[in-house]
Each structure stands twice: as C-alpha cells, then as structure tokens.
Amino acid sequence: MKISKVILYDEPTVAEIKIEEIKQFITDTFQIKVEINGNFFERLENETFEKIASTRIFDLKKQFRKHIATQEEIQIERESQDTAEQDIMILYDGFELQNIIAENISITDDTLHIVFTNKLTATFDNDDFRYHARALISSNPTIISTTGMVEAPAKPKQYYLDLMTNFSEEKIEAVKEKYKGEFLEYHDPRLSGIAEGYVLQAIMYYTTGDAFCESKECRLFNSHWQKDLFHSQLENKKLCDKHLEELKGIFT
Numbered sequence: 001m002k003i004s005k006v007i008l009y010d011e012p013t014v015a016e017i018k019i020e021e022i023k024q025f026i027t028d029t030f031q032i033k034v035e036i037n038g039n040f041f042e043r044l045e046n047e048t049f050e051k052i053a054s055t056r057i058f059d060l061k062k063q064f065r066k067h068i069a070t071q072e073e074i075q076i077e078r079e080s081q082d083t084a085e086q087d088i089m090i091l092y093d094g095f096e097l098q099n100i101i102a103e104n105i106s107i108t109d110d111t112l113h114i115v116f117t118n119k120l121t122a123t124f125d126n127d128d129f130r131y132h133a134r135a136l137i138s139s140n141p142t143i144i145s146t147t148g149m150v151e152a153p154a155k156p157k158q159y160y161l162d163l164m165t166n167f168s169e170e171k172i173e174a175v176k177e178k179y180k181g182e183f184l185e186y187h188d189p190r191l192s193g194i195a196e197g198y199v200l201q202a203i204m205y206y207t208t209g210d211a212f213c214e215s216k217e218c219r220l221f222n223s224h225w226q227k228d229l230f231h232s233q234l235e236n237k238k239l240c241d242k243h244l245e246e247l248k249g250i251f252t
C-alpha cells in the first residue's frame with residue numbers, strides 16, 4: 001500500500017521518545033510528510049475509555065473475551081495519562097485496542113497512523129495458546145508500546161536465574177546492578193533509537209507486506225531478546241541488502 005503521509009501520536013509520559021527526531025528519521029528515510037499529534041488517549045469520550053478498559057487481559061492462557069469494565073477501571077483509563085507506566089502494569093489485547101483506536105480516527109489508505117502508548121499490548125499466540133507482550137502491533141493504525149519495548153523482548157536467561165536464587169531486597173538490587181545496561185529499563189535514553197526501528201518495521205510492513213527479516217543484521221529483525229534488539233536497532237542500525245532494495249523501490 002502506497003502512503004503519502006504518516007501521523008504520529010505522542011506519548012507524553014515517556015519523554016525519552018523524541019518525537020521530533022522520529023519525525024526527522026521518517027522524513028529522511030521515506031521522503032514523506034509526517035504530522036505529529038498529541039496523545040491519542042487524551043480527551044476521549046467516557047464510552048471509549050470503557051471500551052479500552054474492556055480489552056484488559058486477566059488470564060494469559062485464555063483467548064480474548066470482552067471484560068466488563070468496572071467504574072474504577074474506567075477511571076484508571078481516564079487518568080492514565082498522568083500515571084507512570086511501571087505503576088500500572090495492565091495488559092491489553094493489542095488487536096482489540098487497535099480496533100478501538102481505528103473507530104476514533106478517520107483512516108484512509110494513503111495515511112499511516114502510528115500511535116505511541118505506555119499501555120502494554122499483548123497478542124494471543126495460537127501456537128502455544130497464550131498471550132505474549134508485544135512492542136509493535138502492525139497495520140493501520142499501528143500501535144507502538146513503550147512498555148512493550150521494555151517488557152516484551154527477553155532479558156538474559158542468567159538474569160532470571162540470578163533473581164530466582166536471590167530473595168532479599170538487597171540481593172535483588174545487586175542482581176539488577178550487575179546486569180544494568182544489558183536490557184532496556186523504564187525511561188532508558190535508548191528508547192527513542194529503538195522506537196525508530198519499530199517505526200521502520202511498521203512502515204515497511206504497511207507498504208510492502210514484509211513484516212520481519214530473518215537476518216540479525218537487518219533493522220527489520222524481530223528481536224525476541226533484548227541483546228538482539230540492541231544489536232539490530234542501535235549498533236548495526238542498517239537494513240539488509242534485500243530490504244534496502246525494497247525500501248528504494250517503494251518511492252520510485
């Protein structure tokens with residue numbers, strides 16, 4: 001699908017996402033118009049907040065079933081723009097949330113909407129019958145979850161093992177210190193560079209239908225580990241030859 005414009009929706013609670021730099025990145029890479037909008041989740045109708053709350057996931061091993069939202073949960077949605085993401089770890093069904101966003105913006109084929117949010121999105125995987133956290137929900141609108149960037153790609157196995165064998169708060173802190181820098185944390189300065197990679201994946205997917213690449217040396221690599229994310233999005237930062245050619249082909 002050819003696009004002539006991208007609209008970015010900012011997530012103001014995550015200042016590390018440098019929306020102007022991401023705009024510049026898109027303009028430089030794709031030579032298309034980019035517009036920046038505010039937070040999508042601000043100033044919605046009460047009914048929409050209720051719908052969003054109804055996409056909450058409570059059991060990772062069950063397929064999506066609409067949840068009947070309580071008044072308190074709706075209130076949490078209304079106030080979520082003022083709350084740090086690590087304080088409200090709620091899991092949402094990514095595709096259901098995507099549908100709700102789609103209902104609230106006017107979508108045309110030539111404009112791709114990319115919504116940044118601190119909400120943690122997950123999708124149900126029919127291979128292992130459980131939900132997995134996701135940083136990226138592709139299509140139009142695309143959702144990029146900043147919490148998903150931190151939580152979805154796995155941390156080193158040894159980190160989890162160390163945590164499991166060190167129970168005191170002091171020791172847990174020591175374990176965290178030992179692995180510091182090896183994976184993303186909340187408000188990590190590296191978030192914006194990583195977000196660029198997800199934006200690139202979203203635009204490539206929408207325009208070519210090619211979601212991911214098998215090669216770790218490509219920015220379209222689907223990283224399941226934090227260390228692969230760092231490699232493909234921050235150290236290497238390049239597309240493989242095949243995808244570079246595809247990128248050139250899009251706008252010629």
Ligand SMILES: [Zn+2]
Nearest residue numbers: 213218240243
């Ligand atoms: Zn590639």
